[in-house]
Amino acid sequence: MMPTIKVKDLRKSYPKRIPLPFRRVEWVEALKGISFKVRKGELFGLLGPNGAGKTTTIKILTTLLEPSGGSAKVLGYDVVSQAREVRRRINLVAEGERTLYWRLSAYENLRYFSNIYYVPKDEAEKRIRELLQLVGLWERRNDLVMGFSRGMKQRLAIAKALINDPEVLFLDEPTLGLDVQSALFVREFVERLVKEKRKTVLLTTHHMAEAERLCDRIAIIDHGRIIALNTPENLKRLVSEGETVEIRVRNLRPEKVKEVDGRLAVSEEDPTRGTLLRGNLDEEDLPRVVEGLIRAGAKVLSVERVEPTLEDVFIKLTGRALRD
Amino acid sequence: MAVTEELGALIGVARKSWKVFLSYKLWFVSDLLMGFFFAGNALLIGIGLTGKRHSESLAQLTGYSDYLLFAVLGFMVLGFGLTFLSGFVWSVVDELYAGTLEYSFASPMRRITFFLGNVLVRLALNGLFLLIYVPLFVVLFDLRIEVVPFLKGLAVLLLGTPGMVGLGLAAAGIVLYLRDPGPFISILEMLVFALSGAMYPISILPKPLQWLAKALPYAPTTETLRKVVISGFSGAVSGIAYLAVISLAYAFFGYLTYKWSEKQARKIGLKSY
Amino acid sequence: MAFLAVMEKEFRMFFRYPLRVVSSVLVGLVFLVQFVYFGQAVLGGRYSSILQASTGVGDYPTYALIGYVLWWVSVSPMEASVWGIRRELQRGTLESNVASPMGLLEMVVSLALSWMLMDSVIMAVVFLTGVIAFGVSLSWFALLKALPIVGLAFLAFLGSGLIFAGLVMIFKNIGPFAQIFEFLVLFISGVFFPLSTLPAWVVSLSKLIPLTHSANAVRKLFVGFPYSSVTGEVAWLLLLTPLYWLASYALFKWAERTARVMGYGGY
Numbered sequence: 001m002m003p004t005i006k007v008k009d010l011r012k013s014y015p016k017r018i019p020l021p022f023r024r025v026e027w028v029e030a031l032k033g034i035s036f037k038v039r040k041g042e043l044f045g046l047l048g049p050n051g052a053g054k055t056t057t058i059k060i061l062t063t064l065l066e067p068s069g070g071s072a073k074v075l076g077y078d079v080v081s082q083a084r085e086v087r088r089r090i091n092l093v094a095e096g097e098r099t100l101y102w103r104l105s106a107y108e109n110l111r112y113f114s115n116i117y118y119v120p121k122d123e124a125e126k127r128i129r130e131l132l133q134l135v136g137l138w139e140r141r142n143d144l145v146m147g148f149s150r151g152m153k154q155r156l157a158i159a160k161a162l163i164n165d166p167e168v169l170f171l172d173e174p175t176l177g178l179d180v181q182s183a184l185f186v187r188e189f190v191e192r193l194v195k196e197k198r199k200t201v202l203l204t205t206h207h208m209a210e211a212e213r214l215c216d217r218i219a220i221i222d223h224g225r226i227i228a229l230n231t232p233e234n235l236k237r238l239v240s241e242g243e244t245v246e247i248r249v250r251n252l253r254p255e256k257v258k259e260v261d262g263r264l265a266v267s268e269e270d271p272t273r274g275t276l277l278r279g280n281l282d283e284e285d286l287p288r289v290v291e292g293l294i295r296a297g298a299k300v301l302s303v304e305r306v307e308p309t310l311e312d313v314f315i316k317l318t319g320r321a322l323r324d
Numbered sequence: 325m326a327v328t329e330e331l332g333a334l335i336g337v338a339r340k341s342w343k344v345f346l347s348y349k350l351w352f353v354s355d356l357l358m359g360f361f362f363a364g365n366a367l368l369i370g371i372g373l374t375g376k377r378h379s380e381s382l383a384q385l386t387g388y389s390d391y392l393l394f395a396v397l398g399f400m401v402l403g404f405g406l407t408f409l410s411g412f413v414w415s416v417v418d419e420l421y422a423g424t425l426e427y428s429f430a431s432p433m434r435r436i437t438f439f440l441g442n443v444l445v446r447l448a449l450n451g452l453f454l455l456i457y458v459p460l461f462v463v464l465f466d467l468r469i470e471v472v473p474f475l476k477g478l479a480v481l482l483l484g485t486p487g488m489v490g491l492g493l494a495a496a497g498i499v500l501y502l503r504d505p506g507p508f509i510s511i512l513e514m515l516v517f518a519l520s521g522a523m524y525p526i527s528i529l530p531k532p533l534q535w536l537a538k539a540l541p542y543a544p545t546t547e548t549l550r551k552v553v554i555s556g557f558s559g560a561v562s563g564i565a566y567l568a569v570i571s572l573a574y575a576f577f578g579y580l581t582y583k584w585s586e587k588q589a590r591k592i593g594l595k596s597y
Numbered sequence: 598m599a600f601l602a603v604m605e606k607e608f609r610m611f612f613r614y615p616l617r618v619v620s621s622v623l624v625g626l627v628f629l630v631q632f633v634y635f636g637q638a639v640l641g642g643r644y645s646s647i648l649q650a651s652t653g654v655g656d657y658p659t660y661a662l663i664g665y666v667l668w669w670v671s672v673s674p675m676e677a678s679v680w681g682i683r684r685e686l687q688r689g690t691l692e693s694n695v696a697s698p699m700g701l702l703e704m705v706v707s708l709a710l711s712w713m714l715m716d717s718v719i720m721a722v723v724f725l726t727g728v729i730a731f732g733v734s735l736s737w738f739a740l741l742k743a744l745p746i747v748g749l750a751f752l753a754f755l756g757s758g759l760i761f762a763g764l765v766m767i768f769k770n771i772g773p774f775a776q777i778f779e780f781l782v783l784f785i786s787g788v789f790f791p792l793s794t795l796p797a798w799v800v801s802l803s804k805l806i807p808l809t810h811s812a813n814a815v816r817k818l819f820v821g822f823p824y825s826s827v828t829g830e831v832a833w834l835l836l837l838t839p840l841y842w843l844a845s846y847a848l849f850k851w852a853e854r855t856a857r858v859m860g861y862g863g864y
Contacts, residue, residue: 014592014593015591015592018501018592059593062430063430064426064429064430064590065590065591065593066587066590066591068591084432087430087431087432088432091430092427092430094423094426094427096423097423098422098423098424099423099424099426099427100424100427101340101344101422101424102422103343103344103347104340104343104344108339108340108343111336111339112336112337112339112340113427113431114336115332115333115335115336115337115339116333116336116337116428116431116432116433116437116438117431117432117433118329118332118333118432118433121332144347160427348773350770350772350773350774351773353773353777354773354774354776354777357777357780358780361780361783361784364784365632365784365789365790366635368789368790368794368795369632369635369636369639369789369790370639371790371794372645372647372648372651372790372791372793372794373636373639373640373645373647373648373657373790374639374640374645374647375647379638379639379640379641380641381638381639381640381641381642382638382639382641384641385638385641386638391635391638391639395635504614504616504617506617506620507614507616507617507619507620507621508616508620510620510623510624511616511619511620511623514620514623514624514626514627515623515627517627517628517631518627518630518631522631523631523632523634523635523638524631524634524635524637524638525638528634528637528638
């Protein structure tokens with residue numbers, strides 16, 4: 001069967017300045033040749049820190065950016081040469097809060113997008129109603145988006161992304177900046193879309209638990225390259241030999257961590273609770289590492305053995321934690 | 325099918341910009357008063373300087389002795405031309421600021437639909453303003469104009485439109501790149517303002533500026549329109565021919581420039597604020 | 598000093614972008630050129646005996662140039678009140694200014710003064726360009742003589758413009774209203790045409806506008822009249838200035854109290 005999304009050796013460079021004739025500009029490589037396939041009905045995640053190339057990938061797949069090399073096909077259509085065919089069949093939720101018309105009501109926003117996605121009028125009326133009910137905004141349909149909370153705006157953005165009943169949905173950091181409840185709503189909603197409606201979804205996130213819980217398969221992306229691609233379970237197997245520990249310390253400069261042990265990374269810094277280190281260590285190494293930390297001037301507050309997560313995979317592969 | 329789809333999208337964009345426009349009610353009043361302000365100033369400058377309602381020297385220079393009619397026709401072209409220029413440019417900039425441009429560009433709708441849809445409301449408003457201004461000026465300011473010559477003038481305006489649309493598209497293409505587009509847009513608008521010949525015959529400008537004015541579609545539209553209003557189509561054949569050529573040339577140039585710049589924008593990414 | 602800090606910030610923000618300065622000068626010039634060229638085309642020259650008889654200044658470019666430059670500066674504190682404060686409201690930086698020991702009043706006055714000085718720089722360029730482009734005869738002595746009047750006028754402009762500072766804090770979105778008001782001022786204070794063309798009641802109304810008197814006085818001094826010829830205008834300015842300052846202050850205090858009850862936010 002033909003894959004729904006097929007990305008082959010995709011490359012993208014940005015100029016540092018606007019390239020004008022006779023002007024030498026430096027180019028920065030954002031994507032250094034990535035390849036992956038997404039099957040129909042799959043929930044596929046791109047996981048990586050900020051600046052890894054996730055948004056660039058989404059923008060290329062949604063036809064907003066042209067790649068500098070390689071190819072990308074969505075539903076068999078080339079994203080460069082058959083952009084309009086692609087656009088008809090997909091939709092996206094872009095990153096950030098300002099993506100809708102704040103001066104229009106929820107209803108007016110959806111009607112606008114139904115028009116520019118060529119949804120027939122009768123169909124549109126029905127669908128707008130269904131979608132607004134589905135995301136719980138039907139009662140607020142005539143209110144201006146300006147007065148919506150961040151979570152409501154995101155729910156409306158998702159309704160917008162379903163206005164043309166797309167076969168493939170692209171979500172760029174869909175839960176970033178949301179409160180816990182709204183984030184939960186979004187996750188469950190996306191899960192249902194895939195399970196019940198058989199939609200194909202590609203989402204980016206730098207939130208490990210989210211990727212782990214939602215995605216059928218995950219590509220871990222760093223510095224424009226895919227460094228691992230598998231199901232969450234298989235990815236976690238990469239760190240299952242040895243043990244994952246969390247060490248909370250105080251008075252330790254982050255740059256000292258690597259000197260103590262290369263397998264440790266800073267996963268959280270908190271002025272009151274101290275610094276949280278994480279790493280995949282062998283049992284016999286643990287005392288030596290703690291000793292090393294103390295010698296480096298740190299005050300060790302706690303040492304805890306924890307279940308490995310995708311973060312540990314990332315630490316193991318890159319030596320860094322997935323913080324933003 | 326494709327045509328009705330595109331029309332539906334056009335109406336959708338127009339309705340959206342209408343709703344957004346309505347949310348700034350007072351601008352409507354301010355826009356409407358602007359016409360009165362310019363015409364009122366023109367009238368009172370004329371009376372204040374000459375003490376009369378007509379001017380021999382302007383008649384000698386342009387064939388118009390009614391200086392108010394001269395100015396009103398000029399403003400009409402200017403308002404129309406600026407609608408395309410500012411309208412296209414601001415529809416890009418406003419949506420860039422609002423963060424909605426990518427959603428509009430990621431939809432299957434054609435780009436020209438997006439641009440025209442966004443200025444449709446302004447065009448309709450321009451028409452509405454004309455319907456308000458002209459009768460009121462006739463009554464209040466003793467503006468003398470006849471219907472048939474005026475309609476002939478509108479035909480000239482229509483002829484100049486493709487050129488003005490083209491220039492608007494080219495400007496919109498450039499704006500896609502700019503981090504701080506405000507000054508660029510106002511410099512452009514002022515250039516058009518100064519070189520459109522709205523309030524004075526361009527023959528009183530310094531030579532280089534005259535050439536520049538002739539090379540843009542606005543002044544040829546203004547001057548040909550004024551000529552047609554007083555002497556009919558037959559009296560302005562060469563002006564009409566020149567306008568037709570330049571209008572088509574700009575339409576073509578604008579289309580190509582915009583296409584090229586959008587392709588570039590997809591290479592380097594749209595600016596976000 | 599807090600005022601200097603605000604001024605430095607505003608000047609830096611404005612003059613950092615040369616293109617923005619160029620565009621401001623250009624906007625200023627083009628607008629002026631429209632009316633001056635129109636007047637000359639209608640007049641068939643530059644001298645109008647009717648204008649001379651009603652205002653004492655017969656050379657149209659001189660008449661228009663002075664009125665226009667002063668108008669631009671006169672609405673500057675108003676623009677600062679409307680757009681400057683609105684910008685701070687939108688950025689959320691107004692509250693941090695309110696919370697600073699400087700206080701809102703000083704910050705608003707500083708902002709208005711800064712904008713007026715920035716616009717003065719721009720208008721100085723426009724003025725000199727106008728003098729050259731329209732061939733206006735310029736006497737440095739007359740210019741120097743007009744300076745005290747210009748100073749007095751600035752005080753009056755500042756006082757009247759600050760009325761809008763109070764208004765914007767309460768009504769927030771008054772941009773279009775302010776624009777209408779600015780052009781109304783341009784119209785009824787006789788910037789481009791003599792006041793004698795307007796109906797009598799409009800002329801009496803225009804007496805309430807500081808620009809009317811300052812433009813008249815500066816024009817007269819500029820073409821060589823002595824100070825004694827402008828006593829009427831100066832008296833008006835001396836009367837209006839404290840009145841506007843008082844009105845602005847009262848309105849501002851009221852708005853500040855209201856804002857403290859209702860909150861500064863709303864964006």
